[in-house]
Amino acid sequence: MPYYHQLGRIPAKRHVAFRKDDGSIYYEHLMGNLGFTGLASLLYTIRRPTTVKAVEEAWVQRWEAVTGEPLRMRHIKSHRLEIGGGSAVRDRAPLLFNAEVRMSLTKPTGTDDFFYRNARADEVVYITRGGGVLESQFGNVPYREGDYLVIPRGIIHRLAPSAGQQVYFVIESRGHIRTPKRYRNNQGQLLEHSPYCERDIRPPGDLPVHDQVGDFEVITRVGDTCQRVVLDHHPFDTVGWDGCYYPWALSIHDFEPIVGRIHQPPPVHQTFEGDGFVICSFVPRLFDFHPDAVPAPYNHSNVMTDEVLYYCNDEFMSRQDVEQGSITLHPDGLPHGPQPGKTEASIGAKKTEELAVMIDTFAPLMVAKSALAAEDPAYRDSWREGDPE
Numbered sequence: 001m002p003y004y005h006q007l008g009r010i011p012a013k014r015h016v017a018f019r020k021d022d023g024s025i026y027y028e029h030l031m032g033n034l035g036f037t038g039l040a041s042l043l044y045t046i047r048r049p050t051t052v053k054a055v056e057e058a059w060v061q062r063w064e065a066v067t068g069e070p071l072r073m074r075h076i077k078s079h080r081l082e083i084g085g086g087s088a089v090r091d092r093a094p095l096l097f098n099a100e101v102r103m104s105l106t107k108p109t110g111t112d113d114f115f116y117r118n119a120r121a122d123e124v125v126y127i128t129r130g131g132g133v134l135e136s137q138f139g140n141v142p143y144r145e146g147d148y149l150v151i152p153r154g155i156i157h158r159l160a161p162s163a164g165q166q167v168y169f170v171i172e173s174r175g176h177i178r179t180p181k182r183y184r185n186n187q188g189q190l191l192e193h194s195p196y197c198e199r200d201i202r203p204p205g206d207l208p209v210h211d212q213v214g215d216f217e218v219i220t221r222v223g224d225t226c227q228r229v230v231l232d233h234h235p236f237d238t239v240g241w242d243g244c245y246y247p248w249a250l251s252i253h254d255f256e257p258i259v260g261r262i263h264q265p266p267p268v269h270q271t272f273e274g275d276g277f278v279i280c281s282f283v284p285r286l287f288d289f290h291p292d293a294v295p296a297p298y299n300h301s302n303v304m305t306d307e308v309l310y311y312c313n314d315e316f317m318s319r320q321d322v323e324q325g326s327i328t329l330h331p332d333g334l335p336h337g338p339q340p341g342k343t344e345a346s347i348g349a350k351k352t353e354e355l356a357v358m359i360d361t362f363a364p365l366m367v368a369k370s371a372l373a374a375e376d377p378a379y380r381d382s383w384r385e386g387d388p389e
Contacts, residue, residue, distance in 0.1 A: 002039070002150075002248050003189075003198045007139050007207045008240030010044060018044055031154060032245045033176050039152075041243025043137065046211055047233045058219055058228040063094050063102065065366035071333055075379035076371050078310075079128075079167060079325025083107045088159045089116045089219060090226075092170060094368035095327060096308060100276030101361060102172040103308070105325075111160040114217040114228075115235055118153050121172040121221070124272065124279065125149040125159070126252075126357055128312055128325065130166030134159055137238050138246040139204030146312075146355075148271070148279075150177055151247045156218055156235045167325070169310055171359065175275025195271075200254040203246055210234035252312070252355065257285035262293050269358065280358040282309075282316075286351050296346035299337030306331050306365045312355040318342045320382070327371075328379070332364060339382050 011018040018026045029049050032040025078095060085091035086109030095103045102121075131144040136157035143149055151157060153176075159168075183194035190197045212234040220227045250271075258268040269280035287295035296318050309316075311326040318338035319328070330336040338346075 002201055002203065002244050002246065004242070004244055005203045005246060006240075006242035007204060008044075008209075008238065010042070010240040010242055014042060020046075026239060032243075033152065038176065039243070039245040041138070041241050041245040043238045043241040045137075046209070046237040046239065047213075049235075051232045052229055053215065053232050054228075054230040056228050058226045059090065060225050061092070061094070062224055063097050063366075064369045065097075066369055066372060071331060072380040073331070073334060073336060074329040074367065075322075075376040076327040076329070076367075077323060077325060077374045077376060078105050078169075078327050078371070079323070080374045081105060081370070082373070086110060087112050088161070088166075088168065089114075089221075093370050095371045096329060096365045096367060098276075098361060098363045098365050100174045100363060101274060101359065103310075103327075103359065104170045104172075106168050106170060108159065108161050108166045108168065112158055112219075114219050115156050115158050116219045116221070117156045118151070118172065118221045120153065120223055121174055122153050122177040122274070123149075123151045124171040124173070124177055125151065126169040126171070126310070126312075128167040128169055130161055130164055130168075132159060132161040132166070134247055134249070135236065136204065136247050137236050138241060139207035139238075141202060141204050141247055141249050143249050144251070146252045148250045148252065149247065150250070150272070152176065152245055155247055157247060169357065171279065173274040173277070177272050177274050177279075180270045180273050180278070195256045195258055195268075196250065196254055200250055202249040204248075207238065207240070208236065209239055210236045212237075252281050252283060252357070255281045255283050257283050259286050260288060261290040262288050263295060263297060264288075266297075266358065266360070276363055277359055277361040280360070282354055282356040282358060284351065284353045284355065287346070287349050294343060294347055295349055295352075296338045296343045299335055301335040302330060302332060302360070304332060304362060306361045306363075307336070308359040308361070308365065310357040310359070312357065313353070315352065316354045316356060317346055317349075317352050321376075329365065329367070340384075 088108035092104040134141040
C-alpha cells in the first residue's frame, strides 16, 4: 500500500468546518476503495465535486476477441501496430484481456483536451518510451521512461507528455492494485526483504490549485463505454488533502532483484498484485552463482496460469528474436521454456541486461482482434530444432 501523505492546507481535525478567507467553507470529499474499509484520502476543494452540468455517451470501444483458433503460444510485436489519433485515452490498441485485467498500448502525441477517470478499474501505465507529468486532483507526479504509474479508480487525472516519442503499456485491473502481501507487515509497511520500499514510491509532490469556472470535460470510463461528464468548474481545485489513496509512480529501475545460488522462481520478480493476476518486473541482475547453476528457467507447465511478457528492450535470456514492445503469451495447457540453445548459452553467464514486465493471470486470456496485425506467425514453431521456417 502507499504510505500516508499530505499536500496543501488541511484542518487540524477531520469533518470540521474548514473556512476560506471570506468565511465560507471548503468542501470535504472522501475518496477511497472497498467502501469505507479500504485505502482512503480526504480532499478539500473550492467547489463541490458534484456540480455536473451534463452527461452523455462519448464513445464505445468494443474489445473483440479472436475466436476459433487453436491453442498456441503467441508473439505480438506491439510497437509495430498502427495507432492513430494520439490520445492517451481514446486511442488505445487492445491487446489481451479477460474479466479481471485488460492490456492495451497507446502512443500519445500530446496532452488531451479533456480530463479522465476510470470508474471501474485501477490503471497501471508503464512508460516504455517518453516522459511527462501526471496531473490529477491530488497534484502532479513527474514521470519518465521505466516508470509504473499506479492510478486508483475514480481519480480525475490527465497525462501531459513531454516532447518526443511516447509509448505506454496500459494495464486495467478490475480489483485494486496493491503491493504484494508477503512483502507487507500487518500495518502495511513494506518489509526488509521487499524488493522495493516506501522510499522508491513517488507520490504527488506539487499541488497547483485551479480556481476556474466554465465547462470542463471529464471522460469517465465505465467498461467499454466512455461517458462525457461536464463539470461547471476545473476538477483540480483541491487546496489540500491527506491519506493513503492517490496516484503514485515507481520506477522499474528501483526494483531490486532477488538472486540466489540457483535459479529463482518467477514470484521473486513480483511487483504488484491485483484480483486474479500479478505484475512482475524482470530487471538487469547477476545470474545464479552455484558453480553448476543453469540461469535459464526450467521448462514448466503454467497450470491455471496464462503468462504474458512485455519486453522493454531487445534482450531476454530465454527468448530469441524479441524486440522492444514484443509481447509473448504462453497459455495454460502448453508447457513452455527456453528456446533452443538458450539453456546451454546461459551456463556460465554472469549477468543479464534484460528488462520486461510480466503479467500472470489466473484465468485464460483472450487475444484482441486488433493485435493480430502485429503477430509473428513463426513463434509457435520456434522451439523446434533448426530453422522454424
